[in-house]
Amino acid sequence: MVFWLLAFLSFTSFSAQAEIPKNLKCLWVAYPAFKIIEKSETVLFPDGTQMPYPDDSGLDPRKDFDQIVENVTSLEQMFLIPYPAGFQKNPAGQYIVRAPGLNEDPGRLRYEAFFKKIYGETQAAARSNQVWVNWAVDHSKWLFNKKFGAAQALEKVSIDLLKLTHKHPALAHYVTSPLGGTFNWRPIAGSHNMSVHSFGVAIDINPSKTDYWRWDISKNPNQVPKFRNRIPAEIAEIAEIFESNGFIWGGKWSHYDTMHFEYRPELLMSKEYCEHQFNENYPKQP
Ligand SMILES: [Zn+2]
Numbered sequence: 001m002v003f004w005l006l007a008f009l010s011f012t013s014f015s016a017q018a019e020i021p022k023n024l025k026c027l028w029v030a031y032p033a034f035k036i037i038e039k040s041e042t043v044l045f046p047d048g049t050q051m052p053y054p055d056d057s058g059l060d061p062r063k064d065f066d067q068i069v070e071n072v073t074s075l076e077q078m079f080l081i082p083y084p085a086g087f088q089k090n091p092a093g094q095y096i097v098r099a100p101g102l103n104e105d106p107g108r109l110r111y112e113a114f115f116k117k118i119y120g121e122t123q124a125a126a127r128s129n130q131v132w133v134n135w136a137v138d139h140s141k142w143l144f145n146k147k148f149g150a151a152q153a154l155e156k157v158s159i160d161l162l163k164l165t166h167k168h169p170a171l172a173h174y175v176t177s178p179l180g181g182t183f184n185w186r187p188i189a190g191s192h193n194m195s196v197h198s199f200g201v202a203i204d205i206n207p208s209k210t211d212y213w214r215w216d217i218s219k220n221p222n223q224v225p226k227f228r229n230r231i232p233a234e235i236a237e238i239a240e241i242f243e244s245n246g247f248i249w250g251g252k253w254s255h256y257d258t259m260h261f262e263y264r265p266e267l268l269m270s271k272e273y274c275e276h277q278f279n280e281n282y283p284k285q286p
Pocket residue numbers: 197202203204257259260261
């Protein structure tokens with residue numbers, strides 16, 4: 001009797017350990033708009049739409065990058081290239097902007113249907129979720145998506161940047177108008193995928209001195225361009241402010257886009273934070 005009881009207990013505790021993947025918990029913490037069907041690790045929206053989390057494509061995000069970037073088939077693929085938050089400094093205390101490895105593009109693998117579902121499936125739907133954000137640095141106004149804290153995060157970025165430019169006036173040029181822009185419903189140039197600007201969750205800072213890989217590839221179409229970043233290393237201070245408010249930087253992509261910052265809090269949260277927030281807030285199953 002005792003044996004069977006113990007066997008039963010160990011069986012139940014084993015099955016309780018069939019854990020939801022940590023990155024899926026981060027996804028829910030960032031965008032708590034869905035339920036998780038635990039058995040199949042599927043995301044379920046209130047309207048019945050389901051999206052798979054597990055990646056069973058057998059593709060390698062580094063080797064098969066071009067194929068995956070055009071057609072992300074699972075939510076897990078968005079996490080396969082981890083985003084390296086923060087910057088290293090050299091012994092003199094100066095920031096180092098590291099050139100990413102081949103196809104190291106953390107955040108560029110996006111499951112498009114997910115972003116459409118949470119931010120707006122059509123131009124009109126996405127537009128209806130935009131609010132005007134005051135860019136504190138120069139008091140210009142920019143549309144940004146109000147959902148999941150995106151617009152609030154952008155406003156906070158601009159306040160932190162204003163403080164930074166008081167300390168380092170030379171940096172003001174990079175973050176004052178003319179900025180590249182925010183909300184813009186359009187496909188990515190050279191791709192059938194929608195740009196994240198379509199949802200109003202990305203901002204391009206002043207493009208005048210920034211670099212974008214597609215501008216360089218057009219000069220030499222047979223070659224992947226060598227990483228370029230003409231912004232001085234102090235850009236790291238700007239990028240750190242964005243990162244601490246939930247934005248990733250396109251300057252950490254081998255397919256560089258150094259003016260581009262994108263609200264992707266799920267890629268920046270620590271696993272411990274996700275775990276804690278998920279356990280506290282995810283509705284318990286009846
Ligand atoms: Zn951009």
